Amino acid sequence: YRNVKSYGATGNGSTDDTTALQNAINDDGQGGNRYRNEVTTRPAQVYVSGGTYMLTKQLDMRLNTILVGDPNNMPIFKAAPNFQGQTMLTGVDYATNGTSGTTNFLVAIKNIVIDTTGVNKDNTFLGLNWGVAQACHLTNIRILMPNNSKGHTGINLTQGSTLVVSDISIQGGAVGIRNNNQQVNFKSVSFKYCTTALAQSGGFTVVMQNAIIDTCGFGIDTWGAGQVASVVILDSTSVSSGPMIKFHDSSNDGGDRRDQISIENLSFSGNNPVAVTHEGAVKLANTNFVETWIWGNVNPGTYQTGKTLKTDRSPGLLSNGKFFTMAQPTYRDYTSGQVVNVKAVSGRTVKGDGKTDDSASLNAILAQNAAQGKLSYFPYGVYIVKNTLLIPPGTRIVGEAWSVISGIGSAFGDRNNPAPVIMVGKPGQTGVAQISDMRFTVADIAPGAIILQVNMAGTKPGDVGFWNTHITVGGTADSNVNFACSSPNTASCLATFAMVHLTRTSSAYIENMWGWTADHSLERGGPQNIATGRGLLVEATKPTWLTGTGFEHNTLYNYNLYRAQHIFASLQQSETAYWQGVGSLQNAPAPWTADARFGDPDFSWCAGDDQRCRMGLAQNIEGGSNLYLYGAAFWTFFHGETQGRYGFAGTICGDKCIKNQTRVTGGPKKLYWYGIDTKSADVMILNGADNPKQENHPGGWNPGGAIAAYLRFAGN
Secondary structure, three states, X not given: OEEHHHHOOOOEEEEEOHHHHHHHHHEOOOOOEOOOOOOOOOOEEEEEOOOEEEEEEEEEOOOOEEEEEOOOOOOEEEEEEEEEEEEEEEOOOHHHHOOOHHHOOOEEEEEEEEEOOOOOOOOOEXXXXXXXXXXXXXXXXXXXXXXXXOXXXXXXXXXXXXXXXXXXXXXXXXXXXXXXXXXXXXXXXXXXXXXXXXXXXXXXXXXXXXXXXXXXXXEEEOOOOOOOOEEEEEOOEEEOOOOOXXXXXXOOOOOOOOOEEEEEEEEEOOOOOOEEEOOOOEEEOOOOEEEEEEEEXXXXXXXXXXXXXXXXXXXXXXXXXXXOOOOOOOOOOOOHHHEEEOOOEOOEOOOOEEEEEOHHHHHHHHHHHHHHOOEEEEOOOEEEEOOOEEEOOOEEEEEEEEEEEEEOOHHHOOOOOOEEEEEXXXXXXXXXXXXXXXXXXXXXXXXXXEEEEEOOEOOOOOOXXXXXXXXXXXXXXXXXXXXXXXXOOHHHOOXXXXXXXXXXXXXXXXXXXXEEEXXXXXXXXXXXXXXXXXXXEEOOOOOEEEEEEEEEOOOOEXXXXXXXXXXXEEEEEEEOOOOOOOOOOOOOOOOOOOOHHHOOOOOOOOOOOOOOOOOOEEEEEEOOEEEEEEEEEEEOXXXXXXXXXXXXXXXXXXXXXXXXXXXEEOOOEEEEEEEEEEEOEEXXXXXXXXXXXXXXXXOOOOOEEEEEEEOOOOOO
């Protein structure tokens, strides 16, 4: 933790604070500089109090950094009239990652106002470059730009693979947000007086959820977007604006058919049409409400040029007619006496040193804080737990720059009797359990570890919630998995039984959670050939919300909705394990064994030696009901890659690299799935019926496939 005022920042609205702010971000806390200095070993939580901080040149973020303003008096970063350059603030740490946004992890900005109004409105100028990767978080940001601008852009996702941008307010400018990210969920973003709210200049999968477009020229413009596959517009409002979307009509294209559109629950006021092509042809005329409208591939069926549908929503998932969302809590009303530093509790020693077992003390502290209604603050550290850490009802946890809880020991060693490292409530319990800005992992190979298990439900939506909290296995200096799993044979690295398990009694809201089984080392390690058994297992039967999540590189599946009920998901992202497929020494479910107790797919539909078939599923759906899924970004990049190479032609995936990207079985009821995008797949959805193939639904990330609406089980 550091306060920018300690580095000479004034916030007085006239002094140039650029150098002081940059020094606060760069300081490694040990008398050195975080510039070009690893990823996870020198974190920083940089606090900015209220005031106006003048900038005269670009401010650069560093990896493993949270820049956080005072939520009660949000600080203003204001570009001076003599600003040098064209970008005010960048979340991309070019010093560490060169130009690769896809490896720019662990950066967050919260509670900040970015003001570009001091710069000539016709100059090319950018408020924030956000070309970042997963585990990055942008929330509670306000951007002020000149009205009637020809050159200002609020946020540019120049590249990268982030998951969610949430709770943003943008006013003025030529473009509110320009997007070239692989996939992203824009949640609760409001645009006012923008010429174009969202300019989709690239990328493949976009979800715009709960947006407000107010007095803007266009809502979304996909001009120049290249291979964009799916755009989902969900629970949004357009007021006194131009068309909600301007897109490319690919209905008569040969080959790839991009710009497939799904609009659901749109309120629209004004005299303009809702959807037009780039040539100006009206495809959805003016109307004040759109229930569900599809342009693109529909299964069962064919390419639809404006099909009107009804999505029968589960009431328990809704709030005021929209799918429930919740901003990350700021606890702005808590006094210092209501916040407990877990390292400073009398009689309860907690080290967080990556060596000492902190489980007994932490369990006692969390129980006491929950009973007294106090917030548990985890200053940065690696908190080793050799026994399950129980999160009781009444718990609120906030970390500092992704404080780490790491499981190790015999309690997590038996793959036949797995146990949770972190257990949120006991089955049947109800209450509050909210966790923000944490990272959960294992400190060594732990084949019996379920890293996070959620059993609790709240009395209202959001009582049980996770924001900007991530699961990692390997890849970081704090875990021996980073050093122990270089062998091409992953049977020697059964690192974790499962990442996350939402049990039948749970009800949780999850926003911006990345479950990463490492494909490369962030620092100090060699090749990462890790066999994590399972990604996210959802057995919940009570309302559950997944808002901007990604699970990657797991053996059996990345997502498994097993007999789940009342599930909402906006943007799911996955990558197949790089070591799987043709050339692998293990064929799924190996090196694990399918376990029926946990609803595992057993791959019995595959021939024993079919390595393209025996690769982890991006998503497995078995049975269940009331499943509402919006935006799937399911990618397969490599096969049989065990040496950490990204440019070796012999392991780069081409067409039909994975036989089955997803699987639906067991006759789920009311499954509505919109915006499904795949890469390098043969069958997009193995369903035991028509098994829609990627080659028959071409579009998106080449070689890719796109289905705008999958409705085979919608009417059951």
